[in-house]
Amino acid sequence: MQENLVRLFIALGVFLLMVSWEAISPRRQTVTRKQRWPINLGLAFFNMAMMRLTIGGLAFFSAIDAGEKSWGLLNQLDLPFWLNAFLTWLALDFAIYLQHIITHKWPLLWRLHQVHHSDLEFDATTAVRFHPLEILLSMFYKVAWVYALGAEPAAVIAFEIILNGAATFNHSNVNIPIKLDRILRWLIITPDMHRIHHSTIRQEIDSNYGFSISLWDRLCRTYTADPAGPQETMDIGLPRMRAPQQVRFLRLLQLPFINNGRG
Numbered sequence: 001m002q003e004n005l006v007r008l009f010i011a012l013g014v015f016l017l018m019v020s021w022e023a024i025s026p027r028r029q030t031v032t033r034k035q036r037w038p039i040n041l042g043l044a045f046f047n048m049a050m051m052r053l054t055i056g057g058l059a060f061f062s063a064i065d066a067g068e069k070s071w072g073l074l075n076q077l078d079l080p081f082w083l084n085a086f087l088t089w090l091a092l093d094f095a096i097y098l099q100h101i102i103t104h105k106w107p108l109l110w111r112l113h114q115v116h117h118s119d120l121e122f123d124a125t126t127a128v129r130f131h132p133l134e135i136l137l138s139m140f141y142k143v144a145w146v147y148a149l150g151a152e153p154a155a156v157i158a159f160e161i162i163l164n165g166a167a168t169f170n171h172s173n174v175n176i177p178i179k180l181d182r183i184l185r186w187l188i189i190t191p192d193m194h195r196i197h198h199s200t201i202r203q204e205i206d207s208n209y210g211f212s213i214s215l216w217d218r219l220c221r222t223y224t225a226d227p228a229g230p231q232e233t234m235d236i237g238l239p240r241m242r243a244p245q246q247v248r249f250l251r252l253l254q255l256p257f258i259n260n261g262r263g
């Protein structure tokens, strides 16, 4: 219960920080909020309530369960706590990178993930724009990794907090000097790097899959350094959904069942 509150406060704190930064120093002037924010924040509240009422916290409890039963790789090794925690975080971060690629390549999962990409702009609220079914499936996927790994429970919580904060940061419409952006990119995913993943151009969407660290994209050769067009004006979203009336709240919930988002 207390851990839930801590997570919520950190998530809100990072969100407010990024939204303030966006207001003071935006990267793109084209970002409108009136039509997008109710949809993105509506999905966030819907997903948060759904997880509270169903399987929220399942990854953490699975890690405790795996520890009690001595299941999973790390529970077989006698490693110090800090190393267990670091390896848990690293493996889960790779797992989420891999999951992101799978949601792009497997047509059935792309039907769900296209909801995230249907945003016609890109700011901190895009980070919480996910179809509820993708959130649920993602939790079951994470639980499978937690058991296989024998994940350290505290590190599972830390992983979720870091992932949430990193996603809010790398989706935000903030202006970071190019030179600093290039330095930061050696370690983390910057907004300029992740914006390329939200481009309407297929080769660009199919790159920069990471959420926290840039290592996986560089290692697995899915890294794109620059978009074809300028960052300030490049098109964001899905090529076939360019009209705002196509991306209303209820329609987004139905979207996976009515089209496959390709083309």
Ligand SMILES: [Zn+2]
Binding pocket: 100, 104, 113, 117, 197
């Ligand atoms: Zn994606």
